[in-house]
Amino acid sequence: MEERAEQVRAVAAWLARGRGLLMVVGEPGAGKTAVLEATMPSTSVRCCARYADKGVPLGSVRTVLATLGIAQPAELRDLTARPCGPDVERRFADAGASLRAALAPHLVVLDDAHWADAASLRVLGRAVRGADRPVLAVGTRPWNAEHHPGVADLVRVAGPVGPVGPVTVTVPPLTPTGVRRMLGRLDPGRSWSDEDVAEFHRRTGGLPLLVEAVVGSGTVPDGKADLAAYVAHELAGLGQDAVRVARAVAVLGGTGSLADVAAVSDTDPADVADLLDAIAAAGLLGSGPTPRIRHPLLEELVAAHGGPGAARSAYARAARRAHATGGDADRLTGFLMCSWPLGERWATEALLDSARAARSTADARLARTLVERARAERADDTDTRSELGTIEAWTALQLEPAPAALVRVEEIIAAQERSGARDWADRTRSELVEFAMLAGDLDLARAQARALVVADDGCDDLGRHARGLRAFLGASFLAPGAEPERLSVLRGADRLLASERVDALPVLAHAAVTFATAGLDAEATGAVERLRGVRFEQHPRMLVELGLAGVALVQLERLDDAAEVFAAVGGAATLHRIDDVAANARTWAARIAGWRGDAGAARTAADELDAGRVWPVLRPVAAAAVLDAALLDGTDAELEEALAAARSELAVSAVPHGPGMADLLLGCARAEHALGRPAAAAELVARAAVAYPVGDWLAPWPLVALHVDGGPALTRRAAPVVRRWTSLARPVTGGLATSWPTPWTGVEPPSPDPAGTSFPLGIELLLLQGRTLRRAGRHGAARPVLHRSLATALAAGHHRMAAAARAELHLAGGRAGSQARPYGLTPAEQRVAVLAADGRSNRDISEVLVVSVKTVESHMTRLLAKTGRRRDDLAVVVAEIRRSSPAGHDARASGTG
Secondary structure, X not given: OHHHXXXXXXXXXXXXXXXXXXXXXXXXXXXXXXXXXXXXXXXXXXXXXXXXOOOOOOHHHHHHHHHHOOOOOHHHHHHXXXXXXXXXXXXXXXXXXXXXXXXXXXXXXXXXXXXXXXXXXXXXXXXXXXXXXXXXXXXXXXXXXXXXXXXXXXXXXXXXXXXXXXEEEEOOOOOHHHHHHHHHHHOOOOOOOHHHHHHHHHHHOOOHXXXXXXXXXXXXXEOHHHHHHHHHHHHHOOOHHHHHHHHHHHHHOOOOOHHXXXXXXXXXXXXXXXXXXXXXXXOOEOOOOOOOEOOHHHHHHHHHOOOHHHHHHHHHHHHHHHHHOOOXXXXXXXXXXXXXXXXXXXXXXXXXXXXXXXXXXOOHHHHHHHHHHHHHOOOOOHHHHHHHHHHHHHHHHHHOOHHHHHHHHHHHHHHHHHOOOXXXXXXXXXXXXXXXXXXXXXXXXXXXXXXXXXXXOOOOOHHHHHHHHHHHHHHOOOOOOOHXXXXXXHHOOHHHHHOOOHHHHHHHHHHHHHHHHOOOHHHHHHHHHHHHOOOHHHOHHHHHHHOHHHHHHHHOOOHHHHHHHHHHHHHHHHXXXXXXXXXXXXXXXXXXXXXXXXXXXXXXXXXXXHOOXXXXXXXXXXXXXXXXXXXXXXXXXXXXXXXXXXXXXXXXXXXXXXXXXXXHHHHHHHHHHHOOOHHHHHHHHHHHHHHOOOOOOOOOHHHHHHHHHOHHHHHHHHHHHHHHHHHOOOHHHHHHHHOOOHHHHOOOOOOOOOHHHHOHHHHHHHHHHHHHHHHOOOHHHHHHHHHXXXXXXHHHOOHHHHHHHHHHHHHOOOOHHHHHOHHHOOHHHHHHHHHHHOOOOHHHHHHHHOOOHHHHHHHHHHHHHHHOOOHHHOHHHHHHHHHHOHHHHHHHHHHHO
């Protein structure tokens, strides 16, 4: 180890002060293992990825845990068992966190990491990331993005290289001096000339393993080929029985007992011990509790000695032995991957199980290899062949260029349909739908999903029908102009929607949104009420679609109920650690807060945006929430900043259509108008009408159009808008409609509702009315409306709107102190309102206040005009008077005194 002093010091420094991960890197035979053995403490736990189960997802992590004697954590089992999805990175992180806890008391040495499966290395990287002590020492060959990419992923995930990240120690080949020392130690009785040493160094590349092997064989060194010659030389003197036993030891990879070695080598168990002694005498066996070839390179060559046929036959016997003894399923798969096809059903099932696991951990290359190997076995039933086809389709979509992959997937679907495996054909098509949606090809996703619905038309299997509808509704959710087709499809799903099936819940959630969008409020309400009885935490894989119940409630303008649904979705997602779903539920909650006028809660959407947790489809919704907060109480500078961010989102959004985009466009229009740029606002309103030309979406675009246009056409344009709003049973738009003074529009609301005026859009509506009246020279009519908008804005704490109302009131000739009076009411009008709210008649009020009945009637007319309420609805006005005006508290006393 004289020439390894520098590497030994580097490893010692990492053991003393390092954190997380150590990478010991060198070419095959360079001495990586020797460095690790010389430096790692005796308390470390040593594993070799080469001996981990071949072809098994997470095989190396399982080997580490088995060596430690620790059962697999639930998160690791979940990663293997659950299908891929949008939360796969979160599940890798969870598995890494659980493994970090398992490794906490240990120092693990993993040699030959370049043999490890990619999923294991990803989990190990997460397990050591951020560790405050040495956790994992890895021996590996050099890597890059093409060669051993799993090792590259391990280093990337573990953290930045340096004092707080992975430390790399490179083990270079020996120098000529090092070769001389090694030759002298191996054969001290021989005199090595400079020419001999130079030749050894040139031909072995300075790799210690080759030097050692060649000296023992007596051959002229010439790289790995001569290492094979060394193995052949040693085995040739042992006899065929010993060769078979040595091959069995190599195939078992140090994991087999003497009985296993006897079975795999087809040797009498009584002779195995003596044959192993002979192999050890030849220098091929290493130390340990079970027989093992002393170096991985030698093990590879021993297994291959005699040709590929001999090795495959040995692996076949090892697979049969593992199956017969009920051995570990992962080891069985590893043996099968290297053996001849056995033509056995159990072999097919074992390979298929591993292919499913590879699909679950998103290891497409491994899944493809397993599928190809399983097809070589006995796969004579339609179901098995079809499932292998579905997995192959997924691997094609992951690994091949899109055109070739699509052709191959269509071939697989056609073959499945010809064989009558329609269920598997549907599942393969579902894989294609998911791929198209993730790739942003919504047309392809929608077409393929529509084919699923057609295939299920009239189908008696409600499960297949549910899968087809779910795929189509998900693919068409954001497609422009898809609402009529979605509604048509749902009209044909009455039986499924009426059922109590769990797999019908996502379809029911889509139905709620579709019905609400179409203005079918009664049907949407029925669907939502059924969904609100569901315990969301019991359906973690449906949370995204169950959240659509909240979207439907937003469209129905039941904002409190919508907030409850999103809170339930977020709680269930947090319980199951589905972080992205929880973050997007919080985003919806922030947007609802903006609509309701809670600027502080609306601003929390900025945190989710900055953290990158918001899905592309909801980024416009989050940006609109942030913009609403600035519209409610921000300064001009803050509003400009929020508007700039919102416009940036408009420019890069991956979702150019839909209600969320229309909402953001309308928010930008309102901001531009508030900042005195009506032309820019008009352009944004026009874009909003194109982005979502459907009915009303809480900020109905005709309302903003009225903001922008104003002028003489206001009354003509306002009337049909208000008529439509009053025809709805939705609280927000209905409230906005009834808050508009009857004489202004010529529309008589059926039942005035004060809810709209306290809604931020209602305050904007009042501002619009007052501004338009003032500009028309009708200052007397403008002042009561502006007083109402000012009082409501102050009560709600919307400072920007209050400032705008105050400025308009000043221009309309209002008194500077009037803003302290609720609704702009005079003290006399406040006293009349308090007594009228108690149910007193005008004559009773005149007697209490000692004024004429005519004076009371005059005060009543003015206060009803200023507040926009009817006489039997003055309790709300009195409550505001008592909150805001000392005179209000004294009104009763002064009247009764």
